Amino acid sequence: MIKHFLSLSSFSKADLLSLIHRSHFFSQNQNRPDQIHHLLKHSIIANVFYEPSTRTRCSFEIAAKRLGADVVNFVPEHSSVKKGETVYDTLKTLESLGADAIVFRHSDDHIIDLIKPALKISLINAGAGKYEHPTQGLLDLLTLFQEFDKLEGLKVAVCGDVKHSRVAGSLIVAAKIFGMQIYQCGPESLLPEIPGKHVENADFDKILPEVDAVMMLRIQLERHENLELDSKSYHHQFGMNHRRQELMKKNAIILHPGPFNRGVEIADELVEHPQSRIFKQMSNGVATRMAVLEWAMSGRI
Amino acid sequence: MIKHFLSLSSFSKADLLSLIHRSHFFSQNQNRPDQIHHLLKHSIIANVFYEPSTRTRCSFEIAAKRLGADVVNFVPEHSSVKKGETVYDTLKTLESLGADAIVFRHSDDHIIDLIKPALKISLINAGAGKYEHPTQGLLDLLTLFQEFDKLEGLKVAVCGDVKHSRVAGSLIVAAKIFGMQIYQCGPESLLPEIPGKHVENADFDKILPEVDAVMMLRIQLERHENLELDSKSYHHQFGMNHRRQELMKKNAIILHPGPFNRGVEIADELVEHPQSRIFKQMSNGVATRMAVLEWAMSGRI
Amino acid sequence: MIKHFLSLSSFSKADLLSLIHRSHFFSQNQNRPDQIHHLLKHSIIANVFYEPSTRTRCSFEIAAKRLGADVVNFVPEHSSVKKGETVYDTLKTLESLGADAIVFRHSDDHIIDLIKPALKISLINAGAGKYEHPTQGLLDLLTLFQEFDKLEGLKVAVCGDVKHSRVAGSLIVAAKIFGMQIYQCGPESLLPEIPGKHVENADFDKILPEVDAVMMLRIQLERHENLELDSKSYHHQFGMNHRRQELMKKNAIILHPGPFNRGVEIADELVEHPQSRIFKQMSNGVATRMAVLEWAMSGRI
Incomplete structure (x- = not known):
């Protein structure tokens, strides 16, 4: 089963508490590579940000690397967007290239709903649409x-x-x-x-x-x-x-x-x-994204 | 001997078949890091794309990472291009910095011919010039x-x-x-x-x-x-x-x-x-680039 | 103690000679991962270049990777700069996200002096201000x-x-x-x-x-x-x-x-x-940056 992380509303209280506890563990152990670096070893995370965001992109990138994953940054300005490629085709392309999960930000509210059913890999909402940034x-x-x-x-x-x-x-x-x-x-x-x-x-x-x-x-x-x-x-x-x-x-x-x-x-x-x-939130963001990436890819790798 | 991958025409039928067989092996074993992750371990691949191409750049980047290589992305807009540096000097710079191979895309037909004799590292044509995308x-x-x-x-x-x-x-x-x-x-x-x-x-x-x-x-x-x-x-x-x-x-x-x-x-x-x-081609692209990178750097690392 | 690398003038002759000797060692052993790849393993270096520089950024990136570190490239154009974030807040953000050192280039002479006292991680001058490029x-x-x-x-x-x-x-x-x-x-x-x-x-x-x-x-x-x-x-x-x-x-x-x-x-x-x-200088640049990164983070990791 593909596990997407799109909205907090799709989780039970117990599941969210479990993610919070795991995030807390990571916040205490970010610098313990012996404990955590094997968890997503050899997996590939694609960052696809149609809206710029240093903070969130870097946060996901560091979270992925702490867990041993490799990261590919897709930057729309340098890409097929100029050639008119649709978002759907871009994400299917990254799936075909072997990405294990896609971290996604876009301004359009409904684009995730259109894309989700066709993806065979996890989609993680990094602030897509107007309503949620889970x-x-x-x-x-x-x-x-x-x-x-x-x-x-x-x-x-x-x-x-x-x-x-x-x-x-x-x-x-x-x-x-x-x-x-x-x-x-x-x-x-x-x-x-x-x-x-x-x-x-x-x-x-x-x-x-x-x-x-x-x-x-x-x-x-x-x-x-x-x-x-x-x-x-x-x-x-x-x-x-x-x-x-x-x-x-x-x-x-x-x-x-x-x-x-x-x-x-x-x-x-x-x-x-x-x-x-405020700065603790940023630090917690990395820990949280580690928990989310691990959750999304569990069972896959 | 430096092995460049510039045109299919410079290969014999037997050599191409050998690359196709190796590509097929990688297409079956992309997710077997135990089998493949050591092959280019610690080598450095520089992506140098003067024309934007998400698909090809990411494909090479993932191929390199699957084989354990590190990747440096040279993005002309953020670079010395603004300062008037020539393509030749950019590639010689990347060679001096320690890149083991350069994946190269440029619109000019003849630029590879000018540059090739002076390079001591492999040059891989990622769609340079008008005529080939090998x-x-x-x-x-x-x-x-x-x-x-x-x-x-x-x-x-x-x-x-x-x-x-x-x-x-x-x-x-x-x-x-x-x-x-x-x-x-x-x-x-x-x-x-x-x-x-x-x-x-x-x-x-x-x-x-x-x-x-x-x-x-x-x-x-x-x-x-x-x-x-x-x-x-x-x-x-x-x-x-x-x-x-x-x-x-x-x-x-x-x-x-x-x-x-x-x-x-x-x-x-x-x-x-x-x-x-179509999407299988994209997936095969990663496998093919793994075979090409491995071929180009064999004997070097 | 946080070790910043900001100006050659803050070092004694003996300390600089020690860095030169270590750089020479790295220049002789760049391709000996068994000797050097563990030195900064699992640490994270953030490249923050407000002025473009392929050569210097790639040089630091390759230096970091040779030592086993991960690199996060902060590209101002794709970032919160558009949202008016101050340089100080950007660097504190990268610190909060878990970067172990920041490689920094900016045109402003005095910005490092403003920022340095507040940072808990190493700041490395990659050509900031008008006067030094140490x-x-x-x-x-x-x-x-x-x-x-x-x-x-x-x-x-x-x-x-x-x-x-x-x-x-x-x-x-x-x-x-x-x-x-x-x-x-x-x-x-x-x-x-x-x-x-x-x-x-x-x-x-x-x-x-x-x-x-x-x-x-x-x-x-x-x-x-x-x-x-x-x-x-x-x-x-x-x-x-x-x-x-x-x-x-x-x-x-x-x-x-x-x-x-x-x-x-x-x-x-x-x-x-x-x-x-000239090209030897570029190659030496990687070796030198390896020595500087190792020096800056010694005692931290």
């Missing part, structure tokens, strides 16, 4: 789990362009599965409809003292001209800064999926604040 | 050989822009060596002069019932404005479709070097038809 | 040492755009440490102020019979419009050619950091002349 969701869960030793009942504020965020999308899916409560904050026009009882809108300053974690989202003001907000007023209204950090519980943590705009959604001095877990 | 030719031979268990006497129709096709160029060279018969089909202005008795022009529909294989070529209509053909009429006149597939012998096969334009030279539903070997 | 300096020292079996007292002419050359910058630093004498030649407006007694300006033709080596620098005439020199007159006034080679001592050598402009700063026929060490 390995990011999983690394956020790992980071929360490492901090609080549980997920159930945690309260998380998500602030910024929640509507267009794949990161928020995956977190909201996870909230439903694990019984977390999500508070959507930010400019009203950037908040999506409320999908169910585990999500509600909130005033950012009022909810801060209540939550266990704050997920700050990157805001691209140039994409939202109707907001008529400049960086400074956005930061004042919705940015994480010293004043807001002081409103938070002492053991609450600050998250951000990166890349971040310093001085816009987060003040310079908060990025590496003791309550920030 | 690893593609070899993978086509492997695919035919796996199908028919012989090459001599096979009849192959090649349809499309035969004149400008490096793929057709290498197939025609092979036809002469192995005693195959090639039928050139397509718009008259895109058919080259007939190079000898093993090649003739033919009406596509009339020859289809006679041939063992049809090689469809990618057509870039935008390059041939004088054809005054749109995609639809090209497809009607020269494309592989259901009607034409039914004209073929039941055991004849459809080939295409890729990337293909669905609905132009080949109908959607024919790409993965039971008589199509 | 691995190039070290490979030049290796090449001189292999030739003359000493450095003290050697006389080296440097000819061309000395003012803007990171290569000359590092050589001048080394001259001070090792007691070499540097002669700056070239268009007067491209010669920097004389930094101390080990450097002086000289007439190129007059100094040629005195020196042990000539370092020709690449000249980009288009950057120096006020020179009002075309390639031909530049070559006549300051280029290395047959006439000038004959002025040199018989055992003196010609160096060039590459990439070179044939017919401008060096005549075609001099590039591979018996007295030229």
Whole structure:
């Protein structure tokens, strides 16, 4: 059976917990090649990124290499895309060339659904479409789990362009599965409809003292001209800064999926604040992707 | 002695058969790292592609990695090309840096002849110049050989822009060596002069019932404005479709070097038809390149 | 302790000699994987080049792979640079992802000073800023040492755009440490102020019979419009050619950091002349970078 990793919603709570535990193991043993380097030895992972993302591509590449796999980077600009090759044909080509799994990012929502049934190798969503970025969701869960030793009942504020965020999308899916409560904050026009009882809108300053974690989202003001907000007023209204950090519980943590705009959604001095877990999230991302790659290819190699 | 792989014409029939047999072995053992991963262990292959080609570059990269080699990708856009470095100096640089072989693609016909005498490492033609793409030719031979268990006497129709096709160029060279018969089909202005008795022009529909294989070529209509053909009429006149597939012998096969334009030279539903070997060709390409890399570096490492 | 490799000036003469000896060892044993492939096994080197450089990037990549390390290439065009991520955040991200060392090139002089204190992994200067390119300096020292079996007292002419050359910058630093004498030649407006007694300006033709080596620098005439020199007159006034080679001592050598402009700063026929060490410098560059990577990561892995 081909195992695709496309959305957190297709996993049971038990399966996700199992992936989180395995991710935690890898986060503790990334530098123990004797323990882990044989796990995907001689397998080939193809990175296919139609949208650029250093962070995510490098994260998957390092995860694969830590497990002993080889990585082939497909860069659309240098490729048959110029010759009009379809995404389907590109992925079937990589399958034919012997890739064991494809790590995939594309802006189109539905392209994965079209392609999935025809692939004989694992497809891993590295942020495809508009709605989910499931390995990011999983690394956020790992980071929360490492901090609080549980997920159930945690309260998380998500602030910024929640509507267009794949990161928020995956977190909201996870909230439903694990019984977390999500508070959507930010400019009203950037908040999506409320999908169910585990999500509600909130005033950012009022909810801060209540939550266990704050997920700050990157805001691209140039994409939202109707907001008529400049960086400074956005930061004042919705940015994480010293004043807001002081409103938070002492053991609450600050998250951000990166890349971040310093001085816009987060003040310079908060990025590496003791309550920030931003760089730890990145580190956890590698561990999480190791767990996902291992899961996807188990039984194949 | 430095062994370059530049043109099928420089090989004897026996040597090509030996490469085909070795390619077949690799096609059966790509996932047997215990059998093959030591063969080029610790050697370094440089991919130098002045013309973009995902398929061919990734194919060589995976072939090299399957044999345990390391791969360095030279991407002209990010390179000293901007600083005016000549191709000769770039290749000599890669030689000086310790590459054991260079996989090379360039649009210039004569550049290999200029460079070859000065190189102390193997040069492998990955589609340089206008006339040959010898690893593609070899993978086509492997695919035919796996199908028919012989090459001599096979009849192959090649349809499309035969004149400008490096793929057709290498197939025609092979036809002469192995005693195959090639039928050139397509718009008259895109058919080259007939190079000898093993090649003739033919009406596509009339020859289809006679041939063992049809090689469809990618057509870039935008390059041939004088054809005054749109995609639809090209497809009607020269494309592989259901009607034409039914004209073929039941055991004849459809080939295409890729990337293909669905609905132009080949109908959607024919790409993965039971008589199509298109994705198998891609898979065979890796096996063939493994054989070529091993051959080129034997005696060196 | 984190060991950065940023400037030759931060090393003692003894430490540099130790690096030169180790580089020489690697230059003799590049193809002895049994001796060297375990040295950085399982470590991860990130190449971060904000300015393109095939030669230097590939040189570091091959050096890392020869020592058994994995390499991740960060290519700014395909990355979060488009999203406005700062250099500091990019490097901290690569650190968080698990890179063991970062090989770094950037045009900004001061960016390394800003970043260094915050990094917990080694930073290796691959030509950052305007003033130094220390691995190039070290490979030049290796090449001189292999030739003359000493450095003290050697006389080296440097000819061309000395003012803007990171290569000359590092050589001048080394001259001070090792007691070499540097002669700056070239268009007067491209010669920097004389930094101390080990450097002086000289007439190129007059100094040629005195020196042990000539370092020709690449000249980009288009950057120096006020020179009002075309390639031909530049070559006549300051280029290395047959006439000038004959002025040199018989055992003196010609160096060039590459990439070179044939017919401008060096005549075609001099590039591979018996007295030229240009391609040997490239080969030595890999050996030198192996020594630097090993040094930087010793104690870490």
